[in-house]
Amino acid sequence: MKAAVITFPGSNCDRDLAVAFERAGFEVSRVWHKDTALPAGTDVVGVPGGFSYGDYLRCGAIAAQSPVAAAIRAHAARGGYVLGVCNGFQVLTEMRLLPGALMRNAGLKFLCKSVGLTACAESAFTDGYAQGQRVDLPIAHHDGNYTIDAEGLARLQGERLVAFRYTDTPNGSMDDIAGVLSANRRVLGMMPHPERAVDPAHGGTDGSALFARLMGGMALA
Protein backbone atom coordinates (compact mmCIF):
# COMPACT_ATOMS: atom_id res chain seq x y z
CA MET A 1 0.00 0.00 0.00
CA LYS A 2 1.28 3.43 -0.94
CA ALA A 3 0.78 6.60 1.06
CA ALA A 4 1.60 10.10 -0.14
CA VAL A 5 2.11 12.78 2.52
CA ILE A 6 1.74 16.38 1.39
CA THR A 7 3.99 19.20 2.61
CA PHE A 8 2.75 22.78 2.35
CA PRO A 9 4.84 25.75 3.42
CA GLY A 10 4.05 25.81 7.15
CA SER A 11 3.15 22.14 7.54
CA ASN A 12 4.72 20.78 10.72
CA CYS A 13 3.21 17.32 11.21
CA ASP A 14 4.16 15.96 7.79
CA ARG A 15 7.15 13.96 9.02
CA ASP A 16 5.19 12.52 11.95
CA LEU A 17 2.39 11.50 9.62
CA ALA A 18 4.87 9.87 7.23
CA VAL A 19 6.43 7.91 10.14
CA ALA A 20 3.00 6.74 11.33
CA PHE A 21 2.16 5.45 7.84
CA GLU A 22 5.58 3.76 7.55
CA ARG A 23 5.21 2.00 10.90
CA ALA A 24 1.89 0.57 9.74
CA GLY A 25 3.66 -0.87 6.67
CA PHE A 26 2.91 1.75 4.04
CA GLU A 27 5.42 2.72 1.39
CA VAL A 28 5.49 6.50 1.87
CA SER A 29 6.25 9.27 -0.62
CA ARG A 30 6.58 12.91 0.32
CA VAL A 31 4.81 15.30 -2.02
CA TRP A 32 5.48 19.04 -2.30
CA HIS A 33 2.59 21.50 -2.57
CA LYS A 34 3.71 22.64 -6.01
CA ASP A 35 3.55 19.10 -7.43
CA THR A 36 0.67 18.69 -9.83
CA ALA A 37 0.44 14.89 -9.62
CA LEU A 38 0.60 12.23 -6.93
CA PRO A 39 3.04 9.33 -7.27
CA ALA A 40 1.59 6.56 -9.45
CA GLY A 41 -0.35 3.98 -7.48
CA THR A 42 -1.01 6.20 -4.45
CA ASP A 43 -3.65 4.52 -2.26
CA VAL A 44 -3.98 7.10 0.49
CA VAL A 45 -3.07 10.79 0.71
CA GLY A 46 -2.10 12.25 4.07
CA VAL A 47 -2.81 15.96 4.51
CA PRO A 48 -0.86 16.94 7.62
CA GLY A 49 -1.27 19.39 10.46
CA GLY A 50 0.51 22.71 10.77
CA PHE A 51 -0.11 26.23 9.56
CA SER A 52 -0.20 25.93 5.78
CA TYR A 53 0.64 29.27 4.13
CA GLY A 54 0.65 30.83 7.58
CA ASP A 55 -3.11 30.21 7.86
CA TYR A 56 -3.52 33.47 5.92
CA LEU A 57 -7.09 34.47 4.99
CA ARG A 58 -8.56 31.38 6.74
CA CYS A 59 -6.99 28.15 8.00
CA GLY A 60 -6.48 25.90 4.99
CA ALA A 61 -7.95 28.34 2.47
CA ILE A 62 -4.79 28.98 0.46
CA ALA A 63 -3.67 25.34 0.62
CA ALA A 64 -7.05 24.35 -0.82
CA GLN A 65 -6.11 26.32 -3.97
CA SER A 66 -2.53 25.01 -4.24
CA PRO A 67 -1.38 22.99 -7.27
CA VAL A 68 -1.37 19.70 -5.36
CA ALA A 69 -4.98 20.27 -4.21
CA ALA A 70 -6.21 19.52 -7.73
CA ALA A 71 -4.36 16.19 -7.64
CA ILE A 72 -5.88 15.37 -4.22
CA ARG A 73 -9.33 16.24 -5.55
CA ALA A 74 -8.85 13.93 -8.55
CA HIS A 75 -7.59 11.14 -6.27
CA ALA A 76 -10.68 11.45 -4.06
CA ALA A 77 -12.97 11.61 -7.11
CA ARG A 78 -11.75 8.22 -8.29
CA GLY A 79 -12.43 6.71 -4.86
CA GLY A 80 -8.98 7.13 -3.34
CA TYR A 81 -8.49 7.43 0.42
CA VAL A 82 -7.56 10.75 2.02
CA LEU A 83 -6.68 11.41 5.67
CA GLY A 84 -6.58 15.03 6.81
CA VAL A 85 -5.40 15.75 10.34
CA CYS A 86 -5.85 19.10 12.10
CA ASN A 87 -4.82 21.72 9.49
CA GLY A 88 -5.33 18.88 6.99
CA PHE A 89 -8.98 18.64 8.11
CA GLN A 90 -9.30 22.41 7.63
CA VAL A 91 -7.81 22.07 4.14
CA LEU A 92 -10.28 19.30 3.21
CA THR A 93 -13.27 21.38 4.36
CA GLU A 94 -11.97 24.39 2.42
CA MET A 95 -11.67 22.09 -0.62
CA ARG A 96 -15.29 21.03 0.04
CA LEU A 97 -14.17 17.39 0.08
CA LEU A 98 -15.72 17.33 3.54
CA PRO A 99 -18.77 19.29 4.71
CA GLY A 100 -18.82 22.00 7.36
CA ALA A 101 -16.14 24.39 8.55
CA LEU A 102 -13.72 24.77 11.46
CA MET A 103 -14.08 28.03 13.33
CA ARG A 104 -12.10 29.64 16.16
CA ASN A 105 -12.31 27.59 19.39
CA ALA A 106 -15.25 28.69 21.52
CA GLY A 107 -12.93 29.57 24.42
CA LEU A 108 -10.64 31.48 22.00
CA LYS A 109 -7.58 29.66 23.34
CA PHE A 110 -5.11 27.51 21.43
CA LEU A 111 -5.64 24.05 22.95
CA CYS A 112 -2.77 21.60 23.28
CA LYS A 113 -3.59 18.53 25.37
CA SER A 114 -4.77 14.95 25.24
CA VAL A 115 -8.52 14.48 24.84
CA GLY A 116 -10.92 11.56 25.08
CA LEU A 117 -12.80 10.52 21.95
CA THR A 118 -15.29 7.85 21.04
CA ALA A 119 -15.10 6.09 17.70
CA CYS A 120 -18.57 6.17 16.20
CA ALA A 121 -18.62 5.23 12.51
CA GLU A 122 -17.70 2.31 10.31
CA SER A 123 -14.88 2.98 7.85
CA ALA A 124 -11.46 1.68 6.87
CA PHE A 125 -10.03 4.41 9.11
CA THR A 126 -12.07 3.65 12.22
CA ASP A 127 -12.80 -0.09 12.15
CA GLY A 128 -9.70 -0.73 14.25
CA TYR A 129 -11.73 0.66 17.15
CA ALA A 130 -14.90 -0.88 18.57
CA GLN A 131 -18.01 1.30 18.21
CA GLY A 132 -18.14 3.53 21.26
CA GLN A 133 -14.59 2.64 22.28
CA ARG A 134 -12.75 5.41 24.11
CA VAL A 135 -9.67 6.61 22.26
CA ASP A 136 -7.21 9.12 23.74
CA LEU A 137 -5.38 11.36 21.26
CA PRO A 138 -3.63 14.75 21.45
CA ILE A 139 -5.14 17.92 20.04
CA ALA A 140 -3.19 21.09 19.18
CA HIS A 141 -5.35 23.70 17.49
CA HIS A 142 -6.82 27.19 17.62
CA ASP A 143 -9.56 26.62 15.05
CA GLY A 144 -11.23 23.28 15.71
CA ASN A 145 -14.78 24.41 16.44
CA TYR A 146 -16.69 22.28 13.94
CA THR A 147 -19.70 24.07 12.48
CA ILE A 148 -22.24 22.91 9.93
CA ASP A 149 -25.80 23.90 9.01
CA ALA A 150 -28.73 21.94 10.45
CA GLU A 151 -29.36 20.05 7.22
CA GLY A 152 -25.71 19.01 6.91
CA LEU A 153 -25.58 17.92 10.53
CA ALA A 154 -28.70 15.78 10.05
CA ARG A 155 -27.05 14.14 7.04
CA LEU A 156 -23.85 13.39 8.98
CA GLN A 157 -25.89 11.87 11.80
CA GLY A 158 -28.31 9.98 9.52
CA GLU A 159 -25.58 8.45 7.37
CA ARG A 160 -23.34 7.85 10.40
CA LEU A 161 -20.51 9.93 8.97
CA VAL A 162 -19.27 11.32 12.30
CA ALA A 163 -16.06 9.33 12.76
CA PHE A 164 -15.06 10.56 16.22
CA ARG A 165 -16.78 12.54 18.96
CA TYR A 166 -15.15 14.25 21.94
CA THR A 167 -16.09 12.81 25.32
CA ASP A 168 -15.79 16.35 26.75
CA THR A 169 -15.83 18.87 23.90
CA PRO A 170 -12.93 21.30 24.34
CA ASN A 171 -13.61 23.73 21.47
CA GLY A 172 -17.36 24.23 21.06
CA SER A 173 -17.81 21.78 18.17
CA MET A 174 -21.41 20.99 17.22
CA ASP A 175 -22.57 17.55 18.35
CA ASP A 176 -19.10 17.01 19.92
CA ILE A 177 -17.73 16.32 16.41
CA ALA A 178 -13.97 15.70 16.26
CA GLY A 179 -13.82 14.02 12.85
CA VAL A 180 -16.07 13.44 9.84
CA LEU A 181 -16.13 11.11 6.84
CA SER A 182 -17.09 11.79 3.23
CA ALA A 183 -20.25 10.14 1.90
CA ASN A 184 -18.18 7.27 0.43
CA ARG A 185 -16.32 6.93 3.80
CA ARG A 186 -12.93 7.20 2.09
CA VAL A 187 -12.06 10.75 3.12
CA LEU A 188 -11.57 11.37 6.83
CA GLY A 189 -10.83 14.71 8.45
CA MET A 190 -10.15 14.95 12.17
CA MET A 191 -8.77 17.57 14.54
CA PRO A 192 -7.02 15.14 16.98
CA HIS A 193 -3.61 13.81 15.94
CA PRO A 194 -3.47 10.00 15.60
CA GLU A 195 0.10 10.30 14.26
CA ARG A 196 1.18 11.81 17.58
CA ALA A 197 0.08 8.67 19.46
CA VAL A 198 1.83 5.76 17.76
CA ASP A 199 4.77 5.16 20.10
CA PRO A 200 4.92 4.56 23.87
CA ALA A 201 7.31 7.54 24.05
CA HIS A 202 4.46 9.73 22.75
CA GLY A 203 2.56 9.03 25.96
CA GLY A 204 -0.01 6.83 24.22
CA THR A 205 -0.45 4.54 21.24
CA ASP A 206 -4.18 4.86 20.57
CA GLY A 207 -3.47 6.29 17.12
CA SER A 208 -1.74 3.14 15.88
CA ALA A 209 -4.98 1.24 15.27
CA LEU A 210 -6.14 3.83 12.73
CA PHE A 211 -3.08 3.37 10.51
CA ALA A 212 -2.93 -0.40 11.03
CA ARG A 213 -6.60 -0.87 10.17
CA LEU A 214 -6.31 1.40 7.15
CA MET A 215 -3.43 -0.78 5.92
CA GLY A 216 -5.53 -3.91 6.44
CA GLY A 217 -8.86 -2.44 5.36
CA MET A 218 -7.56 -1.06 2.09
CA ALA A 219 -5.73 -4.30 1.33
CA LEU A 220 -9.06 -6.13 1.48
CA ALA A 221 -10.82 -3.58 -0.73
Next chain:
Amino acid sequence: MKARVTVMLKQGVLDVQGEAVRHALGSLGFDGVAGVRQGKVIELDLTDTDASAAEARVQEMCDRLLANTVIESYRIEIV
Protein backbone atom coordinates in the same frame (compact mmCIF):
# COMPACT_ATOMS: atom_id res chain seq x y z
CA MET B 1 -11.03 50.74 -10.04
CA LYS B 2 -11.13 49.43 -6.51
CA ALA B 3 -13.41 46.88 -4.94
CA ARG B 4 -13.97 46.59 -1.23
CA VAL B 5 -15.16 43.21 0.02
CA THR B 6 -16.56 42.93 3.54
CA VAL B 7 -16.63 39.37 4.87
CA MET B 8 -18.69 38.64 8.00
CA LEU B 9 -19.82 35.49 9.75
CA LYS B 10 -23.38 34.68 8.70
CA GLN B 11 -26.18 35.69 11.01
CA GLY B 12 -26.81 32.81 13.37
CA VAL B 13 -23.17 31.71 13.45
CA LEU B 14 -21.80 32.52 16.91
CA ASP B 15 -18.94 35.01 16.60
CA VAL B 16 -16.78 34.08 19.60
CA GLN B 17 -14.20 36.78 18.82
CA GLY B 18 -16.89 39.45 18.60
CA GLU B 19 -18.23 38.27 21.95
CA ALA B 20 -14.75 38.57 23.48
CA VAL B 21 -14.48 42.14 22.16
CA ARG B 22 -17.92 42.95 23.61
CA HIS B 23 -16.82 41.69 27.03
CA ALA B 24 -13.57 43.68 26.81
CA LEU B 25 -15.49 46.85 25.96
CA GLY B 26 -17.71 46.22 28.97
CA SER B 27 -14.70 45.84 31.22
CA LEU B 28 -13.39 49.20 29.93
CA GLY B 29 -16.62 50.77 31.13
CA PHE B 30 -18.34 51.17 27.75
CA ASP B 31 -21.95 50.41 28.62
CA GLY B 32 -24.70 49.80 26.15
CA VAL B 33 -22.84 47.62 23.63
CA ALA B 34 -25.43 44.94 23.02
CA GLY B 35 -23.44 43.02 20.46
CA VAL B 36 -20.18 43.01 18.51
CA ARG B 37 -19.52 41.16 15.30
CA GLN B 38 -16.04 41.04 13.82
CA GLY B 39 -15.22 40.52 10.17
CA LYS B 40 -12.62 41.44 7.62
CA VAL B 41 -12.29 43.96 4.83
CA ILE B 42 -10.40 43.04 1.67
CA GLU B 43 -9.53 45.81 -0.81
CA LEU B 44 -8.80 44.84 -4.38
CA ASP B 45 -7.06 47.11 -6.86
CA LEU B 46 -8.54 46.10 -10.22
CA THR B 47 -7.53 46.91 -13.77
CA ASP B 48 -11.16 46.53 -14.92
CA THR B 49 -12.85 49.50 -16.55
CA ASP B 50 -16.41 48.14 -16.48
CA ALA B 51 -17.97 48.23 -13.02
CA SER B 52 -20.57 45.54 -13.54
CA ALA B 53 -18.03 43.13 -15.08
CA ALA B 54 -15.71 43.86 -12.19
CA GLU B 55 -18.43 43.13 -9.67
CA ALA B 56 -19.22 39.81 -11.33
CA ARG B 57 -15.56 38.85 -11.25
CA VAL B 58 -15.17 39.84 -7.60
CA GLN B 59 -18.27 37.82 -6.76
CA GLU B 60 -16.60 34.75 -8.26
CA MET B 61 -13.44 35.54 -6.27
CA CYS B 62 -15.53 35.66 -3.10
CA ASP B 63 -17.25 32.36 -3.82
CA ARG B 64 -14.01 30.58 -4.69
CA LEU B 65 -11.56 32.04 -2.18
CA LEU B 66 -12.21 35.26 -0.31
CA ALA B 67 -15.14 33.96 1.76
CA ASN B 68 -16.02 30.52 3.08
CA THR B 69 -19.71 30.59 2.26
CA VAL B 70 -20.37 27.69 4.65
CA ILE B 71 -20.02 30.15 7.53
CA GLU B 72 -19.43 33.59 5.99
CA SER B 73 -21.37 36.11 3.95
CA TYR B 74 -19.83 38.91 1.91
CA ARG B 75 -20.70 42.33 0.54
CA ILE B 76 -19.01 43.88 -2.50
CA GLU B 77 -18.62 47.61 -3.08
CA ILE B 78 -17.06 48.94 -6.27
CA VAL B 79 -15.40 52.25 -5.35
